[in-house]
Amino acid sequence: MEGSRTPGGGLPGASEAWVAAVTETAELAERRDVVAELGKQLRALNEAAVRTEVPTDVLRRVAGEVAAATGELSRQQREISETASVDDLLGGVRMYNPVIGEGHPIAPPLRFEIDGTFVEGRCSLGLAHEGPPSSSHGGMSALWLDQALGHAAAAADNRGVTTNLSVRYRKPVPLGVPLRIWADTVEVDGNRTVTHGGITTVAEPDVPLVQAEARFLRLNGAQVRRMFPSMFSASGAAAGEGE
Numbered sequence: 001m002e003g004s005r006t007p008g009g010g011l012p013g014a015s016e017a018w019v020a021a022v023t024e025t026a027e028l029a030e031r032r033d034v035v036a037e038l039g040k041q042l043r044a045l046n047e048a049a050v051r052t053e054v055p056t057d058v059l060r061r062v063a064g065e066v067a068a069a070t071g072e073l074s075r076q077q078r079e080i081s082e083t084a085s086v087d088d089l090l091g092g093v094r095m096y097n098p099v100i101g102e103g104h105p106i107a108p109p110l111r112f113e114i115d116g117t118f119v120e121g122r123c124s125l126g127l128a129h130e131g132p133p134s135s136s137h138g139g140m141s142a143l144w145l146d147q148a149l150g151h152a153a154a155a156a157d158n159r160g161v162t163t164n165l166s167v168r169y170r171k172p173v174p175l176g177v178p179l180r181i182w183a184d185t186v187e188v189d190g191n192r193t194v195t196h197g198g199i200t201t202v203a204e205p206d207v208p209l210v211q212a213e214a215r216f217l218r219l220n221g222a223q224v225r226r227m228f229p230s231m232f233s234a235s236g237a238a239a240g241e242g243e
């Protein structure tokens, strides 16, 4: 099963030899647990916030309390280019990924089961993901699918970046209903991988709600360096990276 803490993910680069290995100490495991707990509370807060009909004075007070919490979290921040201390790029641990990250406030979070190149994750969405009334926002559906399709490419041993994503919305994706997000690899051609996938309810797995197809490109060494410059140490840890 692949989730934010499951080894096997990582950056979509040609080689990860330049990324430092991370050893999971008891301290790191504890911090990841707490990050996941904060993520869970933030997701609950998101949902409560978009559903609430409490009186305006209560809203005002809560806004102040949330601002205080934001102040606490802001006391020590990483730079945008810095990897989170709880992440392990080589091992594929991405606690703040917006789809699989247990620490992310909008992630369902999805956990993918992988069988060969077939990938499947399950979740239920709430009003925080709403687009048209009572159904998922189309951009959210595309987000979950992009990730699932990327895992299918990775499962075909061709991890890469999305270069094309085509989505067909066939029926509304209902909120509050167990959903199934799946993907598989259709074709691998050198560095390019074509994947397809979709969203259905768990109850009706043969009724497509959303269908998607994507192309992924496995980056060469120069592209990895260009896209992720901060991942390379000043001492030139990436020297010798293949093209």
Ligand SMILES: CCCCCCCCCCCC(=O)SCCNC(=O)CCNC(=O)[C@H](O)C(C)(C)COP(=O)(O)OP(=O)(O)OC[C@H]1O[C@@H](n2cnc3c(N)ncnc32)[C@H](O)[C@@H]1OP(=O)(O)O
Binding pocket: 002, 008, 009, 010, 012, 092, 146, 147, 148, 149, 150, 151, 154, 155, 159, 160, 161, 162, 163, 191, 192, 217, 218, 219, 220, 223, 227
């Ligand atoms: C286990 C879980 C894991 C983890 C699973 C992780 C899942 C993650 C899922 C989320 C994935 C994302 O959101 S990824 C984020 C969204 N995607 C991106 O940000 C990608 C942005 N695009 C780019 O940076 C660029 O377009 C590049 C780097 C892909 C390519 O740019 P470029 O180097 O300038 O090349 P470009 O001139 O565009 O390409 C000219 C032609 O060469 C081809 N070409 C370019 N590079 C290559 C290459 N490496 N190999 C072969 N062919 C190439 C192109 O296809 C094109 O062909 P032709 O087409 O002319 O025939």
